[in-house]
Amino acid sequence: MRVPDIIAKKRDGGELSREEIEFMIRGATSGEIPDYQMTALLMAVYFRGMTPEETTALTLAMAHSGALVDLAGIRGVKVDKHSTGGVGDTTTLVLAPLVAAAGARVAKMSGRGLGHTGGTLDKLESIPGFRISLAPSEFIAQVNTVGVAVVGQTADVAPADKILYALRDVTATVDSIPLIAASIMSKKIATGADVIVLDVKVGSGAFMRSLADARNLASLMVEIGRMSGRRTAAVISDMSQPLGRAVGNSLEVREAVHTLRGEGSRRLLELCLELASRMTVLAGVHEELGTAREHLEMLIKSGVALAKLRDMVAAQGGDPTYVDFPERLPVAPFERAVVARGSGHVARADALTLGRAAMAMGAGRARKEDPIDLSVGLVTHAEVGDEVHAGQCLATLYASSRDKLEEGASIADGAFSISETPVAAPPLVYEAVDA
Ligand code: URA
Numbered sequence: 001m002r003v004p005d006i007i008a009k010k011r012d013g014g015e016l017s018r019e020e021i022e023f024m025i026r027g028a029t030s031g032e033i034p035d036y037q038m039t040a041l042l043m044a045v046y047f048r049g050m051t052p053e054e055t056t057a058l059t060l061a062m063a064h065s066g067a068l069v070d071l072a073g074i075r076g077v078k079v080d081k082h083s084t085g086g087v088g089d090t091t092t093l094v095l096a097p098l099v100a101a102a103g104a105r106v107a108k109m110s111g112r113g114l115g116h117t118g119g120t121l122d123k124l125e126s127i128p129g130f131r132i133s134l135a136p137s138e139f140i141a142q143v144n145t146v147g148v149a150v151v152g153q154t155a156d157v158a159p160a161d162k163i164l165y166a167l168r169d170v171t172a173t174v175d176s177i178p179l180i181a182a183s184i185m186s187k188k189i190a191t192g193a194d195v196i197v198l199d200v201k202v203g204s205g206a207f208m209r210s211l212a213d214a215r216n217l218a219s220l221m222v223e224i225g226r227m228s229g230r231r232t233a234a235v236i237s238d239m240s241q242p243l244g245r246a247v248g249n250s251l252e253v254r255e256a257v258h259t260l261r262g263e264g265s266r267r268l269l270e271l272c273l274e275l276a277s278r279m280t281v282l283a284g285v286h287e288e289l290g291t292a293r294e295h296l297e298m299l300i301k302s303g304v305a306l307a308k309l310r311d312m313v314a315a316q317g318g319d320p321t322y323v324d325f326p327e328r329l330p331v332a333p334f335e336r337a338v339v340a341r342g343s344g345h346v347a348r349a350d351a352l353t354l355g356r357a358a359m360a361m362g363a364g365r366a367r368k369e370d371p372i373d374l375s376v377g378l379v380t381h382a383e384v385g386d387e388v389h390a391g392q393c394l395a396t397l398y399a400s401s402r403d404k405l406e407e408g409a410s411i412a413d414g415a416f417s418i419s420e421t422p423v424a425a426p427p428l429v430y431e432a433v434d435a
């Protein structure tokens with residue numbers, strides 16, 4: 001096999017064989033194929049696309065480019081979920097204990113936040129003492145005893161994805177649906193779950209801006225999961241406004257606890273129930289979505305799901321009193337309200353703008369190595385469709401200095417628009433994609 005022939009085949013719209021794809025990924029991982037040849041191939045894929053079969057071959061080659069996480073020591077069906085990333089998306093902190101409380105095993109590897117989107121590991125680290133890195137034996141033992149553990153992904157998971165992503169990032173080839181699908185699914189497959197539920201976000205705060213693109217990405221990932229022998233489903237959910245009310249690390253942990261008490265944002269709770277019921281049905285814990293939802297709601301009402309979060313935090317070295325009293329989590333001292341300029345109905349509470357405001361105050365990082373401030377962020381008090389009056393507080397910002405507060409406020413002010421006529425709230429879930 002010659003690399004220039006493989007590049008030319010894709011450039012001319014041909015379909016690559018599994019052997020050709022494996023050859024390219026092996027060469028990229030070992031360093032034998034130089035960056036300029038890999039990026040030429042990535043650009044050819046960007047323009048020509050890939051069939052589901054090619055994308056599955058790419059996914060599996062990337063998944064096997066490093067060590068597979070061995071979860072054989074875990075008894076029972078292992079479930080995982082992945083969100084394509086959003087603003088105020090605290091679902092993992094609610095879902096992981098909820099699904100574990102229902103009886104499935106959640107052995108989750110999460111990521112950090114980047115840009116205006118948050119990451120579960122940062123949120124968990126706002127709980128004093130919480131350890132996001134466990135030895136493999138500790139991780140497996142905790143999932144067997146507690147039912148759930150959430151840790152950082154180890155360095156050797158799908159190394160080819162790291163190499164390809166770094167090249168895509170600087171060659172304008174990130175935005176390719178087969179490359180995104182393979183990137184996400186390679187990590188999910190390498191980390192060993194039997195059941196994968198995908199939350200594909202659509203809207204200003206998401207990777208996918210149009211419903212058509214979100215649908216293509218969701219269907220392709222479900223197809224890859226099926227062809228790779230994993231029980232996979234996807235939900236397409238709205239990210240035109242933040243999912244929950246809190247944006248920022250400590251603030252989102254607080255909201256997750258409120259949600260597990262049944263008191264949080266209605267949208268966040270609803271999406272968690274939607275995703276969790278698919279996870280437990282695919283895991284065989286529940287027979288169908290209706291009974292799954294009833295049981296999951298009961299686990300929230302009874303406090304069993306919240307107790308599971310407490311157990312998980314304690315098992316990972318975190319101080320569980322922060323689960324009992326989440327208002328003790330540090331929140332930045334400088335506070336300012338964003339108020340409605342007129343009376344009417346909220347027409348826009350833009351996720352991207354609010355995510356950028358929180359990031360400007362220090363909640364997120366522009367580059368992977370940037371430090372973040374876990375105590376800053378914002379809480380919204382109105383959603384699209386709500387009726388508001390002039391001067392009403394739409395959001396409260398929390399920053400660690402006056403300058404940062406003003407910087408955040410100047411951005412957040414542009415997130416809201418008010419319409420004189422009634423506005424319909426956008427759907428929370430557009431559709432579900434099943435295998
Ligand atoms: N998230 C990923 O993990 N990979 C992509 O390519 C895009 C989003």
Ligand code: CA
Nearest residue numbers: 083118119120
């Ligand atoms: Ca996330």
